[in-house]
Amino acid sequence: MKLYEHTAKEIFKKFDIPIPKSILALDVNSAVDAAKQMGDAVLKAQVLTGGRGKAGGIAVVKSTTEAKQNAQRILAMEIKGFPVKKLLVEEYRQPLKEMYLGITIDRQAKCPVIMASSSGGIDIEEVARNSPEKIMKIHIHPLAGLQDHQARTIANSLDRNKSREMIDIIRKLYRLFIENDCQLVEINPLAETESGIIALDGKMIIDDNAMFRHALKEEVSDSLEEVAKKNGMSYVGLDGDIGCIVNGAGLAMATLDMVTQYGGRPANFMDVRAGASAEQVKAALSIVSSNVNVKAIIFNIFGGMTKCDEAARGIIEKIPELKKPLIVRLSGTNEKEGRAMLEKHGIHMATSTEEAAKGVVELGNLN
């Protein structure tokens, strides 16, 4: 789960990581009021995507007029498809130096890795691409945890003169990373200002699999992605017209690839996960068919954990309201029972992913 900057910063605050004074505003008036309290203020669009600075979603304002103009402008923006609904109003802190500090998981080394660079700021990705030697990486043993000498090495690489202050922030950020089950926590920029080192931005991604032990809830949209997630499935919208419902991410990707190979364009990726119930199958059909671009649907199950008769029950219950042509492939656990149920209803059937993919592309072309 990706967190908004303001949520991430609330968590920073709990871990005693220095952040600027800030107020969250949902409309122009409260943004202007908040800016008045700050003196020079920064208005920052709250969106779950990067690159908002370059898109114009951040403004430094020095008067009420400026605050009003910019709050109006930014709250009307859409950044990379995300409408701006919230503004974080912060006191303006002049950075003397912008650094980068982040912690993520190195899947190859199977441990956390701390990354730091004294060249932080909005061009950090360019730094990573063009001069990777400017980014220090330190791997942390998952059982031993962050050691003092490691924190010291990172701190010195950022700023030798502020080593003690920096070590303190690094330690706190590592504790935050572990205690919140983060996949990523990032401070960019970590700024040196006249009154000390401070996190001017904050990014956090929490492992969805670990949400059971965190009370945290980010308000979610009613996008098909989120509806699917609520039903225990995963959905990714694409721009084609063939709806795809598959069990297992690998088979789902193979199905999309096969649809593409036969000349079709997938409208989505959907993994109904292992052991899907008839209810989940119905929900999956609703989600995929609610996309108006969808001309035909491929339903591809190879059951190990998932039982074909259970899937068939879901399909049959949904068929009367389904307005789009459907081709079904059922193999594996309880295959005979599942196929027999569907054959009675005259549903198009296939026996392999490739056959089903070819079939759905043909159905899509007819429609």
Next chain:
Amino acid sequence: MGILINKDTLVVVQGITGKEGMFHTKQMIDFGTKIVAGVTPGKGGVKVQNVPVFDSVREAVERTGARVSVIFVPPQFAADAIFEAADSGIELIACITEGIPVHDMMRVCSYLKTTSSRLLGPNCPGITVPGASKIGIMPNSIHLAGNIGVVSRSGTLTYEIVDMLSKNGIGQSASVGIGGDPVNGTSFIDILQMFEEDPQTHAVAMVGEIGGTAEEESIDFIKKMSKPVITYIVGVSAPPGKTMGHAGAIISMGVGTAAGKIKALEEAGIIVARSPSDIVQQIKKLDQN
């Protein structure tokens, strides 16, 4: 022959009294797997499918001599189940559970290095050696004994490929799912090494997907192998920057795309099949040569 397990392997099922544990215990027994014990804390003394259930893995091991464990417990408790299996001297731990927090898996993998236990998975379908034994959840009917080793990061896609091989008369020495999570126990290279050393295996089909660098890391090893390896990579049509379900299948900063993996494999002279049926064709070609 085959790898990791054989017809005499004694197996304990952790989470045997749950819905999935119960169902797949029966499936494994039907396949011929020697399930000698089950474990569910607090349920010791009952029987499931005529298999005795114990309160702890240690007790199950002491009473039955089980050497391999298969885990069906929910994700909240799965890391603990793996620790328990390792602490009880289990040699091979196959963890089927999907959705274990990645921080748990980092700690587990780090700990396992200090033990002699091997972890397969998590979020994997397990391993099947046709005609001998099956640990996990692969459908019973799809396998055929033979000489092709199958190794994959996916579950259901493995079934698709194994099924297609069998229907074309191409048998398997073993089919292994290493799991789709970003941090897992056994790697492609580990399994490739076992297939290389297994006299029954004549060639290997390796199925990869977008995300991470596991496929690229295998290249040097494949080049050194005496046996041919046919690879297949899914996620060609996935747009960059999207997560396609598996926590593992994330493409970021240009690393881990299907195109990148296919290019790296082909440049190393490794065969890349374009579809499940193309894997069959490529294996048939090997036989003709």
